Amino acid sequence: MPGLLDGQVAVVTGGAQGIGLAIAEAITGHGGRVLVADVDGDKAAEAVAPLASAGAEVAAVACDVTSAADQEAMIRSCVDRFGRVDLLVNNAGVTRDGYIAKLDESDFDAVVGVSLKGAWLGTRAVAPLFREQQGGGIVNMSSLSGKVGNPGQTNYSAAKAGLVGLTKASAKEMGRFGVRVNAVQPGLVRTAMTLAMKPEVYAAKEAEVPLGRAGTPEEVAGAVVFLASPLASYITGSVIEVTGGRGI
Template identity: 45%
Template sequence: MRKVALVTGAKQGIGRAIAIALAKDGFDVAINCRNENSVPAAREVAAECMKYGVDADCFTADVSSLGECDEMVRKVVTQFTRIDVLVNNAGITRDGLIARMSEEQYDDVIAANQKSVFNMMRLVTPIMMKQREGRIINITSVVGLYGNPGQLNYAASKAAIVGMTYAAAKELGGRNITVNAVAPGCIGTEMTEKLPEKVKESMLAAIPLRRVGRPEDVADAVCFLAGDRAGYITGQVLSVDGGIIM
């Protein structure tokens, strides 16, 4: 029986790369996208995954909503019968300086980035506990580890994910469920393309490897943590950042 991975925010960018990489490693993949407008892109990801001989399908849910997450998880379990790996990848940015950031900008990012991780872990954990095994991998960011001007809300959401990862790892270790986080640095995606040029230039200058990362670099780290060789690794934050955190 193939194992099943559920990846949130998987229609593009890092999420897309993670879904395809897991399919290459033999996982059936449930691809989450936010709404019906995102379904065509998510279906393209599913088609790419199925080229590797696995099953894949897309499931809509705004993961900031516990109710929508609950409905999606039920559909995934009905179709695939189990969930072995949860990758909490969904995230947004609403950048702005502190003095100008609106309450809406702050709340939107916290809901989409951080509350979504609670929602999904809350719903998938009982499934994994019954299975007596599971892997949870939370996508945080190096911004959550050292901050970034103009991204107070994003940094707060990603730092919270680190704390949640540590807490969940301690709670769930006895049930053979590992919980880890991957912290990407400057990765070439649509999200990073929206950053101001000066910000991108300063980040690139700070990267010892002197290049922007690829979504596949992050996907490789996720696949390692999802695989059999990472069975004794939990409560860790793996930075995939070309050395920028040093």
Template identity: 55%
Template sequence: MPELTTSLSDRTAVITGSAQGIGLEIARLLGSHGARVVLADMNGQKAEETATLLRADGIQAVPIECDVTDESAVDAVVDKAQREFDTLDIWVNNAGITRDASLRKMTLEDFRLVVDVHLTGTWLGVRAASAVMRERKAGSIVNISSISGKVGNLGQTNYSAAKAGIVGLTKAAAKELARSNVRVNAVQPGLILTDMTRAMPPEVFERMEASIPLERAGTPTEVAGAVLFLASDLSSYMTGGVIEVAGGRMM
């Protein structure tokens, strides 16, 4: 029976899409609780800058450029984590993009791109990370879904489909990996204060915020808190679960 604390001392965590935004805050919080973090991001230069920032706070951090839709690139992240830190204990599938448009105007290219980054990218991460974790008989994988995967969003048939798919992937993988003591869970953020939501028309943002029982948007750190819980031994008896971080919106 593990000691139930949030300590991640001597553990290595990979976070995809971690050069900025929610991914950065996940890396920062896991690192502040003792994890050594690998920052995997499409923007290699930005990942380097973020690693430098985290190191200044005393966090062991290494960057690596990674396109999560590229099988060999994802495998290279696993190799990097093991080469740098000798272990891989936590994997957070956070990388994502949006290409919003109405169903009538959305191109097939933009539909496929969003599904590929979110869903295929998450699948590749789960598969690569679990291959190592199976051997060690331990590990926690956290997939970032979205409340839009539960209820659907106007203009986001691609994003909503991908985020719903992540929930199904999470549950199926959790069933396969449970016998190896590898846990797989998901987090569904709602309206979170990021560069993407700040770019929304003010009236749209206000309308969405008004629908939230807690009467405010969330922060990236609040999403990171749920990830920390799932990554740590506090959630040692949880797998296949989905935690909503949405202020009660769409509950």
């Protein structure tokens, strides 16, 4: 049976762990080829090694998404390795939590720089290629925090909300070239970051989920595969919530 993404080549930023790695795994599982980019190039290479051993066509590259030069080099690297780029997943992100009165300006800049500016730089880097080939897809990884806001996360919530605006504006700007741009907003997902919460905090958040449980990185990855696939050929500028109903 052919895969949903047979023949497609994807770039996934922040792909050395967690949701980003799950996205890379899901894309290869559906027949795609993937370049995993991460600020830690060695960690990215280590993360994709099992996929390569299993026969997937994957590669890894170091990339600081806050650097325009790094982003442009990332896209060139993918073209050199696989011959094309069909999908960019702007997944890289960081957290620097703190209440407004105590949040350092540098922590605000760091979070917005990686999550929001990083996605904009990636979109800008791939735009000329997508325009030339008259097609392509971009998926921006937002968050439920960007919809409802989280106390102690004004920087993160602002960045993730900004990704929704970036998604919609980019979709309008690039649609005439056959480029689709969408966003995914995960809710509470079982990752190393969320599992590091105090147990009582994690339990309280999980109790807010109508489906009664946290999600998995693989469930978030499924939404990305759908948006990248022909099944979503007439979907652009949309935001898919993968939250188990939390935040509705």
